[in-house]
Amino acid sequence: MxxxxxxxxxxxxxxxxxxxxxxxxxxxxxxxxxxxxxxxxxxxxxxxxxxxxxxxxxxxxxxxxxxxxxxxxxxxxxxxxxxxxxxxxxxxxxxxxxxxxxxxxxxxxxxxxxxxxxxxxxxxxxxxxxxxxxxxxxxxxxxxxxxxxxxxxxxxxxxxxxxxxxxxxxxxxxxxxxxxxxxxxxxxxxxxxxxxxxxxxxxxxxxxxxxxxxxxxxxxxxxxxxxxxxxxxxxxxxxxxxxxxxxxxxxxxxxxxxxxxxxxxxxxxxxxxxxxxxxAFLVFGKSMKMAKSAGEIITVQTIMDEGFDPLAFRYLCLTAHYRSELVFTWESLQSAQNALSTLREHVRSLAENLEGSVSRSPKFEEYYEKFLEAVNDDLNMPKALALTWVLVREEKMLTNREKYDLLMEFDKVFALDLARNVQREEKLPPEAEELIRKREDARKAKDWTAADKIREQLRAMGIIVEDTPQGVRWRIEKR
Ligand SMILES: [Zn+2]
Structure with missing residues (x-):
């Protein structure tokens, strides 16, 4: 602890x-x-x-x-x-x-x-x-x-x-x-x-x-x-x-x-x-943009059909204190998605230059304590998000390594997949890329046996393939 x-x-x-x-x-x-x-x-x-x-x-x-x-x-x-x-x-x-x-x-x-x-x-x-x-x-x-x-x-x-x-x-x-x-x-x-x-x-x-x-x-x-x-x-x-x-x-x-x-x-x-x-409730404000399924209830699937990342909705929820009413509009969801993309992009660029030691400077500790203070104060997530943006703009006092590590710690509570773009940057060997393509073809043809077999082949190469609602994701297993 x-x-x-x-x-x-x-x-x-x-x-x-x-x-x-x-x-x-x-x-x-x-x-x-x-x-x-x-x-x-x-x-x-x-x-x-x-x-x-x-x-x-x-x-x-x-x-x-x-x-x-x-x-x-x-x-x-x-x-x-x-x-x-x-x-x-x-x-x-x-x-x-x-x-x-x-x-x-x-x-x-x-x-x-x-x-x-x-x-x-x-x-x-x-x-x-x-x-x-x-x-x-x-x-x-x-x-x-x-x-x-x-x-x-x-x-x-x-x-x-x-x-x-x-x-x-x-x-x-x-x-x-x-x-x-x-x-x-x-x-x-x-x-x-x-x-x-x-x-x-x-x-x-x-x-x-x-x-x-x-x-x-x-x-x-x-x-x-x-x-x-x-x-x-x-x-x-x-x-x-x-x-x-x-x-x-x-x-x-x-x-x-x-x-x-x-x-x-x-x-x-x-x-x-x-x-x-x-x-508190989520209330629906007047949107400029109308969703295709206007008039029906808005589900997670609806926001995905409108081209949004479901986690943009999670981000939107974090912008208001849980005991305050939150107004939903398609525009507010768009702003949340933009903010989330910027954060993920920032994490990706940090990950490209992870220089710096893993030791903790006093500034690192200060950010960590401030974050803890915010979330422990009746779950003040708007404050924790505001702190995150201050951290992102922090230029001199922290190394990339420290910033990256702090953001990963914060994401244990935010759960916004802030490192999502980092994984995508990893390079797959060409033969693995070929196998993933073949597996996609097999899945499209509903040949599950072949698809499973290829998944095992990839696993033997240390590559884990996951089928998500957003499509196929892969990661290289750390060994
Ligand atoms: Zn009950």
Whole structure:
């Protein structure tokens, strides 16, 4: 660990304060992030939140922490309105595409991880699906029932939020005000049999007039779990009853996370996590340029189809603090891409003349400390980026070697592939170039056996070939 101060500060929604981060277990962080509902493509607004969570994880790891990162996949029970009404999003998706719910879940989960990878988002240590944990959820609801927190009405088993002291503390509102706010903002019909507007469904009964694709037996009748219970149950299962950090988007604060806390407090007497972090929205500004797919949601694929590097979007996200709204326009994405190209070009030119010793001058240490200070200050990435540009313009005080090494260190957190152009500059022997061309032909002809054979030949020469969405990439293995 190269952090002499060792202090990380994070803004905790639960206390509404910037707090020093103290892990439960020394050197380790247990972190839960709410994952996607896999009924449709995730859009870039969703991905802004996942990038923020990825930056958080990378900053923790940069400080030497071992991070256990758990993310759920919601594949049942998330209704079209967060206020516990409407249809199950998964069943709606299945009807739309005339597929089974399971097929929809697999397809969009795969797409989600494909896009995550394009954005250099690290895969969580554990990815868990709601439908794999139905029995655990039923057991948990029984526990809540035994403790007297539940009641049953026509359409399901509900959590009585009035039974809990301090329900809604994450929102900063008390019980009465939360209920009044819900009443004032009610655009949808609430089940009139609910005791309080804030009460939420733990187990929902299947409709009597039609058969759902996903339903299970339970002590209360055939049905499916409510949305909030899965995160409480899986978080506790994989991270223990009490862990360090829980993250999500700000839209999770009033209902989803509030109810997660309620369920956990009813069972264990305290919130499941110490620090609650929330990412602000990406909003869409007016662009001069119109995308070809105007009117549809913007996905990672959309920005690639428009000719952008997915990591330009990651760069754009780093230009705003995660708790500030970020305005997306095609022009702002273009500026981000230009900045990213300039940085990569700079790294390439540094790599051409890596003179200078590997010893660290005081100036090197100064930059390193400043970077650490910025990222440890509630993930101040705009400040870290600004420092990077100062470093790029630094002319006398650092050697190329030092500048290059600093940028590579920073990129462990940025994850912008700053050295991408450097790899391309490496020279391949002509026979290897010929083999790569042959392999491309084989792939085009869908002759996978031949393509694999050539890949092995190249590997024997120390050349690793990777097929990426941007095309074939190769690197020479250091020996
Ligand atoms: Zn969740």
């Amino acid at each position: 190269r952090n002499p101060k060792g202090d990380i500060y994070l803004f905790n929604t639960l206390t509404r304060k910037r707090e020093k981060f103290v892990p439960i277990e020394k050197g380790k962080v247990r972190m839960y992030c709410c994952g996607p509902t896999v009924y449709w493509y995730a859009h870039i607004g969703n991905f802004r939140t996942y990038i923020f969570e990825d930056v958080l994880r990378r900053v923790l790891e940069f400080n030497g922490f071992e991070v256990k990162h758990v993310m759920n996949i919601t594949d049942v029970g998330h209704l079209t309105s967060d206020a516990d009404t409407g249809e199950d999003k998964m069943e709606v998706g299945a009807q739309r595409e005339r597929k089974t719910v399971w097929e929809i879940a697999d397809f969009y989960a795969e797409k989600f991880f494909e896009d995550s990878e394009r954005l250099n988002i690290l895969r969580p240590t554990i990815v868990c699906r709601a439908t794999d944990h139905i029995a655990d959820m039923i057991e948990f609801i029984r526990k809540l029932e035994e403790k007297g927190y539940t009641y049953i009405i026509d359409d399901g088993v509900y959590f009585d939020t009035l039974k809990l002291k301090n329900y809604g503390k994450l929102t900063g509102m008390n019980f009465e005000r939360l209920n009044e706010t819900l009443k004032a903002g009610a655009r949808v019909e609430y089940n009139p049999n609910k005791r309080n507007l804030t009460d939420f469904c733990l187990w929902r009964f299947s409709p009597k007039d039609r058969k759902r694709q996903m339903e299970w037996d339970s002590p209360w009748g055939v049905g499916f779990p409510g949305w909030h219970i899965e995160c409480t149950v899986m978080g506790m299962k994989y991270l223990g009853e009490h862990f360090d950090i829980h993250c999500g988007g700000i839209d999770h604060i009033p209902i989803h996370h509030t109810n997660e806390i309620a369920q956990a407090e009813a069972a264990t007497g305290r919130p499941p996590a110490n620090y609650w972090l929330h990412g």
